Amino acid sequence: AETPDPQAAVSGAGKEVFQYIAQQLVGTIDPAQIKDETEVIAAINLYDPLFYPDVENSSMSPVPFVAESYKVDDTAKIYTITIRDGIKFQSGNQLTAEDVAYTMERMIAINKGNAWLWSDVLEKVEATDEKTVEFTLNNPYAPFISTLTQLFIIDSQLLKDNQAEGEFGDQGDFGMAYIAENSAGSGPYKLVNWDRQSFLEFEAFEDYWRGWKEGQLKKVKMLTITEESTVKTLLVSGEADMIHQWLSVSAYEELKGQSGVVVEEDPSAKLQYFPMNMQKAPTDDKNVRKAIALAIDYTTALEDILGNSAAAAGAVPVIVPGASKAVLPVSQDLEAAKAALAKSGYAGQPIKVSFMYLGDTAQQRQFAQLFAANLAEIGIEVEQTPVNWAQVAEAAVSPETTANITVISDSLKYPHVDSHTYGIYHSSAKGSYRTMSWFSDPVVDEILVNARKAATEEEQMALYEESQNLVTAEYPAIYMANPTHYIAYGDHVEGYEFVGLMGYDVAFYSLSVK
Amino acid sequence: MKKYLLKRILGILPALIGLSVLIFLLTRLMPGDSIRLAAGTDATQAQIEALREEMGLNKPLFVQYIDYMKGLFTGDWGYSLRTKRNVFLDIGDTFAATFELSLLGMIFAVVIGVPLGVLAAVRNNRFSDQLIRLTSLSGIAIPRFFLAILLQFVFAYLLGWFPVIGRGDMVPADITGLRLLDSLLTLNGQAFADSFRHILLPALALSVASAAQIMRLTRTNMMEQLSKEYIVAAYSYGLPKNLIFNRYMLKNAFISVLTTIGMQFSSLIGSAFLVETVFGWPGMASYSIAGLMYKDYNAIIGVTLVIGAIFAISNLLVDIAYGIIDPQIRLGKA
């Protein structure tokens, strides 16, 4: 007992690990393949994007990050980006324009994950010198810079060194095998351990270009737990330091009362809405859709189910620049609803709508029950279809499989109004969970295309707003709320800043502990 | 004995092959398009077709099956649509955790169930017997996931005696992947204590129902032994009670308990899925459940076959133990 046990020291060190609880497993850490929130969280901590939302000014608009500055030519087609000096990859290699070009080429070649953002618009990418990279687009594309928040720069040398046989010609497998298991970025954290079925472990990258200060997190474990009660217990017992944003509202309300726990609420750029399938009876009739939208008890939904969330005003979250001021929140009006229904082609018939929602999510179950009760009042029967997320994605493939009404919670894919307009209502966007209204209108299409290539920002925003006005007039969805964004952590955690862009809220570099 | 074992081992194969065919067919019967799911919502038709071809899903079913079986023996268990990795690796990552949990659960079940059963038999119909029986029945009747939540709530949340989730951070040298065993092998007391603290609640939650079943069975068997002529005979020879109970009766009673241990192990592994979910245990459960949700063919088949194999092997071990205890089988006169 006299000699100190070396093992004890190790266990003491275990306490320094910051534990974050995620709601979903990380499927991949390859920046060319990442899709969902937890994967983006992994990326944002392991890699650095070219641009970053302007967090310091509490804005989502992108500012240069790995990029130092950029220029757009007059045709609005050529973007020349200068790379910041002195960024080192975790391997020790210097980050150059070559790496940026490689990252984009690799993205397009693999054609997974976020590739869709660029595959149709990018003509070519070229590193003109060590510091400069040039993107050439085939059309003007207003949100281009915003999309570059999703381009996480990869260490091209490291990947080439570890390239295996593959389908990409002289690029072999584009380092896919290697990068699937290892991080190859310049981000603040290195991957030290990844148990695919439960956790990732990060360790601070000492030479990170933004430097380190006292109190910042040195070791982080991101653990996936799906049981909501377990997640709460973990936070309250102090075993976890921070937990994800997807618990039920009542859970955060409950956590608010616990000592040592901070629950942070922020108005979000998320959109809680219910796309109505415009190509399936009876919601193919505008008046039916209107009747449904007018029959919903928004007050109860916003107050009791969503816990005092802001009402949605149309297709774009209110806080996103470019959201139309002309579109107002809808409120319940049963008389108007009945009148609309009477005008519809289905008047006098028994009307039944299918309603698809996530059965294991308390909030969505509550919506289902509320809608069923509300719509019964105007004589519409709701057929409830509780499903899991995989089934929603599957149903979204065609208008036939898409339900009449589906519960969707959508966040910005890139910090631009384009994400919620073009990304959802342009005819080319089809078959994803975002497009379950099956909205298709040549006039709107044209406005959206024009908006992307508009000369001035003002003109552009006007076009985006116009598109929103046209879209909402068709009642393609029940726009419910821009729900409050919750997150909870122990009161020893400091520096949390809400960003509003998927995954960016959980950048461990910004946090520190007392 | 050798012949008996060989026969047992050969007996397992048809069932496992049958199981593989059954599950293979079931997965192909799944409605919906798992390839589309895997390719992601933004995938183009071409991407989807490419993936389908990559997975060999456009070949005839029979050929797919043969291909799969070939791969099974070369370590190529197919590509998981969800994790994009060889299923073999995925299962390899999670297997040890589930196995350790189930194994310890089984050990708990036997260690708790058998002595209580003996006690209940000895105190036949007295108060303690009734009490043991009532508790054991309740143990069977309470849903395991619910028990898991309750245990977690009481011992981890309210009392804070045990960690809420996980296997712990102290990883002993990886020899078998079973941490308790590994830490014993490397004489790492610290890691053993830590692993044990983590595994105790989940293993307990898992074992209760099985312990109860084993207890009931042991009790019944012991009661049955009591009326056996050779036990009466043993009394008539003036043998001490503890000899009669602990050897003459228990050994015989345990033989039939043994046969159900294989069965219990099966239900333990099944329930491990529930318990793992609650205790965030990094085992096969979340992988399999996600696999089911995402219609991840290869993952489902892989997991099922692995569980089938564990089950078969555990039954085989039970048979071996049975053979060791039962001389009739050991001496090959069965």
Added chain:
Amino acid sequence: MEKERLLEINNLSVSFKTDEGVISTIDQVNIHVNEGEIITLVGESGSGKSVTMRSVMRLIATPPAVYTGGEILYRGKDILKSSEEEIRKLRGSEISMIFQDPMTALNPVFTIGKQMENIYLYQGQKSTYAKLPRSRKVMKMEAKERAVELFEKMSLPNPERLLHMYPFELSGGMKQRVIIAMALIKTPRLLLADEPGTSLDVTVQASINAELKRLVQEEKISMIFITHNLGVAKQIGERTYVMKHGQVVEEGKSEDVFLRPQVEYTRKLLDALPRII
């Protein structure tokens, strides 16, 4: 010349509590055995022979059994009033019993040798952990020697090998002989033989009975032999008791009972026997 009374059952009455109520099974039974004597107990199935014998060994669970009267004196001491401890000391070393069915009276999972050894070592002990009177090794040797001796006397072939065999490896006749040897390993004074070998072949049964009688006489052991076969009863016992419905209806020298039965019931039983001439 009157020999010493070894066992004396006086007015023994036993009832069983069952679902249908309390049933009187043994009613005022009187039986005695003298030192070195062999007596037989006959009677049809269910007449209470086994219950009487098991009472002597105190092998009947109470409840369901209730001793409603009488006493069982073994060398003057009442067995029914003895403590567990005292009974355990008697069992096997003073009074031993041979069971009816050789198929079920041996523990299937231990070798014959182990079972014999256990009896030799632990008979009468409070527990297996108690200190043995002599070194364990020596006692095991003695047990083995004694077992082999008994096996030889019971004309069992290959006695040494037999010790390492399991019950299922033996024929019914061999098992029955082993059971007899087990009962005798501690050389009791009184042997209770409950229809040994009735489930075996006639010829085998006949030879076992002959061997048993010889062995018991050689070792100067008294015996109560139970059977429902009147012929066997006559051949084995010096005296015979006839039981019916839990009562002794006739007793006397075997010659007298069988050739000059005094009681109607005995006569009826004898008449039912098929004659061979």
Added chain:
Amino acid sequence: MENIIEQTSEMNHSSRKKMRKRFFRNKMTIVGLIIVTVVVLLALLAEFIVPYPDANTIAVNFKEMNKAPSALHFFGTDEIGRDVLSRTIYGARYSLMMAAVVLSIAVVIGVPLGLLAGYHGGFVNSVIMRITDIFLAIPSLILALTVAAILEPSLMNSMIAISFGWWPWFTRLTQAETLKIKNEQFIISSEGIGASATRIMFKEILPNCLPTIIVKISTDIGFVILTGASLGFLGLGAQPPTPEWGTMISEARVYLPSIWWSSVFPGLAILVTILGFSFLGDGIRDAFDVRSQ
């Protein structure tokens, strides 16, 4: 003549009386019988008993949601303000139905196959038992999970999924019993008379397997309910708003520990019901005096 008839009926009577006596010997059996009777009655008469009959409908009352037990709501209210007591009572119906359907399917498929395999032996036996082995080669919960996932979750489908792995147990049990019985001399006698295989299987063997089968059914009821609840827990069982107990627990568990009533009460309902059936099963076992497996 009259006298004879009387005597006979008395004999019959006394044998039945013996059975009844064995059945009631254990006080637990009586407790079990009472529980089962109450649960069955609740299931049948739910509409007339529950304090809030609309708990089973689409009615919502968000103002009352997640309220603790009170004089108004003995078991509190759930996430949309429905009365938990009422839903728990309705739940008895679904859980019992689940057990009834699954076991009916299992018996209807499993028992005849077991008779066939056990009686005919040889090739028929090999084929049937090998197929049975395949289904038994994997824990029934996992098989049920797989099938439930394939079929899209719903109450009906979870019943099918559970049955999928349940019948083999009945086949195995019946086959084993049949093997035991088929060598009894009364079967050989019937064969000697010239009775057909079908007659022997269903008229001679089946009645002798029945006690064992009934005992198995009585103990299985609880296990089916548990399995159903487990499926519900993993989201593959009955779907909301069906007030099936497992689904109720599964839905409400996210509110633990502070809002405990909406999961604890259905949990207790499962516990009590299964205890009831287990006690009853033990009683039936004693009555038939069939040794437990």
Added chain:
Amino acid sequence: MKEPMIEFQNVQKFFQLSQNGFGRTRTMVKAVNEVSFTVPRGQTFAVIGESGSGKTTMAKMLMKFEDLTGGLIRVDGQDISKIKGKEALKAYRRKVQIVHQDPTSSLNPRKTIKEIIEEPLIVHGMGTRSERLQRVRELIQVVDLPLSYLDRYPHMLSGGQKQRVGIARAIALNSKLIILDEPTSALDVSVQSKVMDLLKKIQKEFQLTYFFITHDLALVKNFADYVIIMEKGALVEEGKTEQLFHNPRNLYTKNLLKAIPVIGEEEQRFLDRIQIEDTTYSIQGG
């Protein structure tokens, strides 16, 4: 002279033991080996032998539960191996009936006595319901049981009564050949003599042929006309009952006779006369 009821010609029945799936190594049990005899009509033909000597196997072959390995069996002049098909088999089984050793296990515990006796009638589609009931009543009276027992279950009957039910069922179809496989070995002496008396009475009444399997020589003395002795599947001695008792030739037969426990001095003297030359009689057992 009338045709014999049964004829065995070099009958063989071998069983294969320990069939393992791989090697061809197999052990044969010659349960019945080259046995020939004839059974005349209307008589009691006794088969004696120790356990495992092949007695039951012969009965099973007679019932067509087992096929022959070799040789020929004729029943009522008909080569029974030629009987093929369900209907022919059913017709054959009307002719031959069996009474088993263990009265308890030979009655279905879940059926009433009435159902048990009625079963053969139903199977062979004999009579209407009421006719059948009438016949069942007759039968139960033939075996001296009260009518009231018809509604009882087997467990409510004593061993001897159960055996009577077995006999009633065996004669229900008016079969002329009854196989008695140790019908009284499970019964007490006094009960045994009553059942044997009943069997004698019925035999006379219905002119039955009995194929009587036993290991009790004393019983044979009073009951059988002709005896064969089996040892390890082979027929070792045969003859008229009287002849066999007075002049046994085979060692095993002598041993059997010596093993009969007797009461009377006269009987004892009778047995004592039997000389066993070979004294190395070794242990046997099942």
